[in-house]
Amino acid sequence: MELQVLFSGVPYTGTLPQGEALLVTQDSRRACPGAVFVCARGMTTDGHDHARKALEAGAVCIVTERPLGLPGEVQVASGRKAYAQLCQNFFGRPAEKLRLVAVTGTNGKTTVTTLIKQTLEQAGCKAGLIGTIHTEIDAMDVPAKYTTPEPWDLNALFSRMVLAGCTFAVMEASSQALDQLRLWGLTFEVGVFTNLTQDHLDYHKSMESYFQVKARLFLELPRPDKAMAVNADDPWGRRLLELCPTALSFGLQKGALNKRHLWGELLSAGTEGCHMRMHLEGSKWELRSPLVGAFNASNLLAVQAVALEMGIEPDAFKSLESFTGVSGRLERVENPQGLNVFVDYAHTPDALENVLQALRGAGFKRVVTVFGCGGNRDRTKRPLMGEAVARWSDVAVLTSDNPRFEEPEAILQDVLPGLKSAREVVVEVDRRAATIKALKMLGKDDALLIAGKGHEDYQIIQGVKHHYSDQEVVREFLHCD
Known part of the structure; x- marks a missing residue:
């Protein structure tokens, strides 16, 4: 050129x-x-x-x-x-040929973007997806390096989406990407805010700074007719709604700051999933989903809010009822013993609380949690993660996540003060050994949560990436075919 x-x-x-x-x-x-x-x-x-x-x-x-x-x-x-x-x-400004949807927030981005893509496809649209796990260009998968790619890679992906005939691109917008202006100059049709909880403070230094960066998606990048969907159950979401009075708010709580509020009345929630009744400006409709937990009910609301803002009618939401989840997001690992083993990406205090509350509320006899904290990241959240596990688990199995360049034992020491109130604590620095110990203590009516890595198939130890998958370790030990 x-x-x-x-x-x-x-x-x-x-x-x-x-x-x-x-x-x-x-x-x-x-x-x-x-x-x-x-x-x-x-x-x-x-x-x-x-x-x-x-x-x-x-x-x-x-x-x-x-x-x-x-x-x-x-x-x-x-x-x-x-x-x-x-x-x-x-790349010929390919984003201008696409209708862009961006989802930002600490938790829920991957599930929400995946469900938005599915809903758009159910409505007869071709859509691409850019996120933490992978990029989808219509039906083709491309491995992901970053949640939100650098501008060169991002525009290359947009170009491939246009060539594939996509009319929509749904993407996760990370706080680092917003701060580093990777999305500068793009025009988004809809922006979505899921929640904000403690994470990435090694980068942003404070929650206020973290919020201000997330808010850029709504305050600095929009065009005049941009639509916005914001979680009114989240305190930072309510603050954002004060700044964005035209946004459609959504939540499991009935009251809202904005005139337009999508209320999800949670009729039931258990091991079978959730049953919701939605209310918006006099209209009502219901949805049953196999997804477990109130946090997933909130994710479903976010998806419906986006779809409504794009002119999609509630009849299309029936496609959400067949969605069983995203890889590494409260993913059930099937096994011949019939043990209840779940793998989840939860790596923040709030995400751990949400997932563990969902399992606790499902009626399991005991909840066993294997977890760790990443190295060279925000140290202040480590004891808070321990507190979350202690509060909602019967057995806490503390181990390594991605130590990166830190000594694994030092990371564990940072977590232990948060486990003072735990009913039972097992400390095992080797993640494979810790998982096997947890599997051995699991009964038929118990649930095991292996948290922190989710879809990741590696561990980073002293800067070296080693192949490691929680799902593979479980399947190998339980002799799954």
Whole structure:
């Protein structure tokens, strides 16, 4: 692509060199002949320090936020914004050919986006999905590297969705992506807020900062007619509703701040799933789902709120009744012994509480929980996770998650103060051994929750990624075919 075309609509100063762009990147290691290298400051590195290296590798243009005196250099106010716009231009602005839906929040994003895609398809639309587990382009799966990809990868995916005939793209919008402006310049038709609980404070430093970043999806990126669906049961959601008076609120509680409120009356919830009656502006309809727990009832409400905002009638919601769940989200691991074993991605105090409350409310005799905390992440949530497990479990089995570069034993020591009130505690640093110990103590009427990794099939120990799957360990030990 000609550089003049690539920079169309991108404000810059300096003289743009002549030539063709073959790649746009922020990673100097990817720089090559024909590359456009964009400098931006990160948390630990500054791309400006690597600009000369990119130029030596053959970069045809260097985009900077301050003068470096390099050949082929142009300057912009924000490297991150410029990078997002250049990537959109390079792929022909494919997002403009799609109706975009973004879901943000600490918990529930993967389930909600998956269900939105299913509902759209039930209504006869072709939709793509971008999320934590994978990307779906119509019926094709693409492995996911990040919850919300970098602009180059994101626009490449949008382009493939357009070629596949998709008219919608449903995506998870992570707080890091919003903070790093990966979604800059995109126009979303609907934005969804699920909840906000303690997570990623190693990155955001405070809940207030975390909230402000999430709120960007609703306050900085919308077009005038953008639709918004916000969880009114969540305290941060209620605060967001004060800032977004036109949003459709949803919740399991009847009262709401906004005039338009989708109330989900929970008629029953147990091992068989949940039965809900929805109320909105005088209309009523019912839904039965095999998904367990009040948190999943909230996820179902979020999906219906989005669909209603997009003009889809409640008759299409019947497709939700056949949905049995997402991989690693309260996933039941079937086994010949008939033991009740569940794997879930819960890795925050609130997510653990939600999942354990769902299992406790389902009527199991005992609940055994295997869990750990990730290394090189927010240490303050570790005892809080222990408290959640102690509060709702009969047996707490403390083990490793992804230690990364931390010593596993040190992480366990951070968690133990939160387990002071636990009925029974087992400490086993090796996750496989801990899971097997938990399986051995499980009775027919008990439930085992293995929390933290969900769909992940690896452990990171001293920076090295090792293959590891909770589901595989369970199946191997219980001799599942």
